Amino acid sequence: MKKNDIFGKIDFFDNNGLKGAVVKRGGLGSISISLMIKGGDELNPLGKGGLSNLFATMMSKGTKKFSSLEIAEKLDFFGADFSFKADKDSIIFSFWFLKEHFDKIFPLIEEIFFSPTFPEDELNREKLKSVSSLYQMVDSPSALASYIFTMNIYSAHPYGNLPTPESISKITRGEIVNLYENIFKKNLLYLVVSGDLNAKIEAKLLKLFDKLPSGGEEKKVEKAMYRGKKFIFFDKPDSTQSQIRLGFEGLPRETDRYEVINLMNYILGGGGFSSRLLLKVRTEAGLTYSTSSSFDSYKNGGSFRVSSFSKTETTVDAIILTENVLSEFIEKGAKDKELKDAKSFYVGNLTLSLETPLDVAGKLMFAERYNLGNDFVFKERETYKRVKLSEVNLFAKKYLSSKNRLLVIVGNFSKIKNQLKKLENYGKVSVIEKLF
Amino acid sequence: MKTEKFVLDNGFETLFLKRNYSAGISIQLWVKAGSRNEIPGITGISHMLEHMMFKGSKKYGPQEHAQLVQANGGELNAFTSNDRTVYYDNLPPEKLSLGLVLESDRFLRLSLDEKEFQTERQVVYEERKMRTDNSPYGKAMEMLFALTFIAHPYHWPVIGWESDILSWTIEDLRAYYKKFYSPENVFLIIAGNFDREKARLLVEKKFGKWKKIELDNLRIPKEPEQNGERFTELKMRVELPFVFSAYRTPPYGSREALVFDIAERILSGGESSRIYRKLVYDTQLALSAGGGVYSFLDYGLFFVYGILNRGKDFNSMKRALFEEVEGFFSGVIKEEELEKAKNQLKAELVKSTEKTFSHGMLVGESYFYTGNPDFYLKKATLYDSITLNDFKEVGEKFISEIKRNTVVIKPEGKR
Structure with missing residues (x-):
């Protein structure tokens, strides 16, 4: 399929099982390469949380021809940006560099993807860094609150199998090698090359990735579920402000009419200055600097969460006000004007948010991962235009009414405990002082 | 590609950066004032004013500017640094006029309402707690500037000392707005895909009546020589x-x-x-x-x-x-x-x-x-x-x- 749009010229391909796209936009002087593996948290065995991320990091830590330092030296020398990261549903490797350096960077890319050696000493370095990073996270109340929320909302599901110092320490080189051998296969990969491409560069890149082995099958995973009520308080006695995460089970990204969810959440808490939560909790009440809601929707389930913070003295007030906004939204629904504005935002902003070839690459990978179709990038705007108010209000009742709630607070317990009776609907509070 | 500049009679400068391949436009207003322009007792007021710029002007109510930009497919925000305060609206190309109308209203006719100010002060107080008081790295950065600069205004944090946040008055804000938000102390950038002539006419119409005021000479202390760690x-x-x-x-x-x-x-x-x-x-x-x-x-x-x-x-x-x-x-x-x-x-x-x-x-x-x-x-x-x-x-x-x-x-x- 070929499309010419403001996004550039997009050619989709399927080369002997390897699917992907070429996004051409002349004049920029830069090239981006993004390779997505269709697999994320489900690749981590129980008790081995963090394996997929460690694997992604280790891909650039040594190859047959180059040491870790040589790779870093060469990529840095040409001012190339690269990022290797694992997420809930995918592992993404991306490079950005100036076109004039293509011939120098190409051999490195070839080595990284086709001849990684995963040296033991490099693995030990990365493991120590990963463990220290987890302790560093505890020093960030916001990151800590999100971590505790994610771990508990998904609990025994692979999405809740997060890295811990213990899980990281148990990961072996053999497991990383095994992962590489099992997932670097055409059926599990999606490639986007983009930017200021010419025929020679395009052909060279496509020929390179055509060497990948065929086959590969995605691991089947059950849907994530959350039941019951849970209230976790991480006590930080020196805090003067509390981080708040509250939410419940959400839904998979492949849910039909997902655009209705996006519009509904925009009105409730995803639309920044236009959202009800920000208007009520920040602008009118002055209880926070930031509050937002999101549906974190993945391949095998998801969650809904409100993320906010408030000073110790007003923490409970902020939570109660958030609950009231949520209840009113479910009960009375959105207004015509709110939906009209939300639709206009998505319709207008989708183009602005795809300004660079790397942005377009991200969207194409997203569409592939969630089976949205090659034409998703062109059609998405139209899907928003069709949404009706009755649908938004129906979805609000259906997806925001769960009584199975999780509340996480990171803050100063002794200064708040007397007010916690007001939060009885979350069940009995569990206070923790140490994570690891 | 080079920029083009034109200046209105009141001294207001506009820079055009034409990018016909852009999917949208970016309207940016750069105020030549930040925490460097403050004095002890009102530290953080530049940043507080940045917040109040979203809280209503003559034609538009609190957050209406933001809501209108978003409802037209755009995004917006602002940031304050030690030297400057910058406001921006990124919009689809056909919304240039909307962006300029909104910016002109708040730059020329900001409301600065007492009630809105008192609520927003709490918001900024929360922001300080999040960025600095409850963040070891934020705290360290604040201390680092305070150590490195002992006489110059770079000594204090852009968000302001906690006691100043709690003691600003609406009069402090009004005085600051009057002093620094003037046509010769602000410049505009329009970048992206737009029609040059239409843009020029719009800028003249929306900012041409902005009254010029005499700018005070700022007396900013110099740092003494440092002779020890x-x-x-x-x-x-x-x-x-x-x-x-x-x-x-x-x-x-x-x-x-x-x-x-x-x-x-x-x-x-x-x-x-x-x-x-x-x-x-x-x-x-x-x-x-x-x-x-x-x-x-x-x-x-x-x-x-x-x-x-x-x-x-x-x-x-x-x-x-x-x-x-x-x-x-x-x-x-x-x-x-x-x-x-x-x-x-x-x-x-x-x-x-x-x-x-x-x-x-x-x-x-x-x-x-x-x-x-x-x-x-x-x-x-x-x-x-x-x-x-x-x-x-x-x-x-x-x-x-x-x-x-x-x-x-x-x-x-x-x-």
């Missing part, structure tokens, strides 16, 4: 101790500031950089280590940091960091290192021009700091003119133990 150690509930150190350097646009841009790349630009290799890779003393450069109107700040890895010795990490930085300027620098740093800086410049918004920001920064909106286009050539000898010179002048300012944060109960 300044050091502070804080005890906090942290898992990993860390060190931040800074050296005062020359202002934006100077040749010496460009030397520090390159030095920062060699020392901390990627995993092959000197600090990373020594502290993170070879010795594994640090979980993370590196540095950065702030370039301001009156001075700059060259800083380095190290966050201790689990089970490693803090003093060994700190010593290694200082040796690496202070030994760098007088030691041997390889030609390849210099070339690598220049390549990185040039690539960053290209990347910044890929997006309409960040391209506009480059133009704004160039104009604000040097008076030449196309200064960023010259930067690559200027970097090329830096030679190995330049490092020795700036090192002798600015980087040594007696010029060092250090903040150490350690876990409570440990020495």
